[in-house]
Amino acid sequence: MREDESNWFSKWExxxxxxxxxxxxxxxxxxxxxxxxxxIRSPHNHHTPSLQHHQQPPPIxxxxxxxxxxxxxxxxxxxxxxxxxxxRTLKRPRLVWTPQLHKRFVDAVAHLxxxxxxxxxxxxxxxxxxxxxxxxxxxxxxxxxxxxxMQGLSSGSGNGSGGDPxxxxxxxxxxxxxxxxxQGRPNSDHYLPYVPVAALQQQHHHQHIAAAxxxxxxxxxxxxxxxxxxxSPRNGQFEHPFLSRQxxxxxxxxxxxxxxxxxxxxxxxxxxxxxxxxxxxxxxxIKGKC
DNA sequence: CTACCAATAT
DNA sequence: AATATTGGTA
Numbered sequence: 157m158r159e160d161e162s163n164w165f166s167k168w169e170x171x172x173x174x175x176x177x178x179x180x181x182x183x184x185x186x187x188x189x190x191x192x193x194x195x196i197r198s199p200h201n202h203h204t205p206s207l208q209h210h211q212q213p214p215p216i217x218x219x220x221x222x223x224x225x226x227x228x229x230x231x232x233x234x235x236x237x238x239x240x241x242x243x244r245t246l247k248r249p250r251l252v253w254t255p256q257l258h259k260r261f262v263d264a265v266a267h268l269x270x271x272x273x274x275x276x277x278x279x280x281x282x283x284x285x286x287x288x289x290x291x292x293x294x295x296x297x298x299x300x301x302x303x304x305x306m307q308g309l310s311s312g313s314g315n316g317s318g319g320d321p322x323x324x325x326x327x328x329x330x331x332x333x334x335x336x337x338x339q340g341r342p343n344s345d346h347y348l349p350y351v352p353v354a355a356l357q358q359q360h361h362h363q364h365i366a367a368a369x370x371x372x373x374x375x376x377x378x379x380x381x382x383x384x385x386x387x388s389p390r391n392g393q394f395e396h397p398f399l400s401r402q403x404x405x406x407x408x409x410x411x412x413x414x415x416x417x418x419x420x421x422x423x424x425x426x427x428x429x430x431x432x433x434x435x436x437x438x439x440x441x442i443k444g445k446c
Numbered sequence: 447c448t449a450c451c452a453a454t455a456t
Numbered sequence: 457a458a459t460a461t462t463g464g465t466a
């Protein structure tokens with residue numbers, strides 16, 4: 157009855173996302189306050205990678221030049237206008253869940269186990285700076301619905317089109333760990349594999365990826381201004397300019413049980429996965445690293 | 447009081 | 457449709 161333990165461990169090992177793939181991801185999500193505090197209102201658009209700037213009223217000031225190409229809106233800047241900022245009360249741009257981010261999310265959930273996969277924990281495990289609990293909670297909610305939906309339908313074949321564009325979207329882009337589909341472990345004790353690290357770290361390495369790309373799907377996701385150079389026109393798949401670590405999140409981690417302290421992986425390897433698109437799931441390769 | 451979750455709003 | 461925000465509850 158309890159051989160589970162050995163089992164899950166084995167499974168766990170197999171499904172290991174590889175530490176490199178896990179921990180140190182970071183996105184350049186900047187918190188508004190921080191940005192402001194640092195005065196990063198860059199006159200040169202420092203566009204935040206995955207954040208979509210919902211600019212305020214772009215009243216006028218059409219930036220002139222290039223009607224079509226660069227739409228980087230510099231929010232209020234542009235030189236023009238808004239001299240004063242709303243100082244406090246800034247809204248954070250909507251987070252865009254890229255396949256990469258989602259992957260991280262799924263991995264985190266998978267490794268935490270559905271049971272312990274709650275927003276706060278997930279958030280901490282993801283270690284994506286700038287990510288808030290609410291961001292994760294919201295996504296988690298949707299993800300759960302997706303899982304449920306998927307359980308009910310296993311029949312494959314029905315769909316003729318080979319793709320359920322309407323059903324999956326982003327979620328389909330990352331393999332759902334099998335055990336997710338039927339969870340059976342409501343109670344029982346199973347030790348926690350490990351507890352997230354506190355994140356006490358400060359690094360000042362300036363690594364910058366500059367532009368990375370952004371080829372957004374021409375078909376979906378219509379407006380995006382990013383500079384579209386770089387093309388991988390028909391290549392598909394997007395990449396994001398990740399990087400930059402700036403940890404600022406700090407909360408008490410009092411969670412339970414087995415205090416297996418683990419240390420912070422200092423790896424910096426970003427997983428520039430090729431984001432598989434639809435099809436070809438290609439789980440990650442597990443890099444056996446011990 | 448903090449965090450979760452489901453519902454609801456944008 | 458995808459995220460955010462809110463409200464009730466544990």
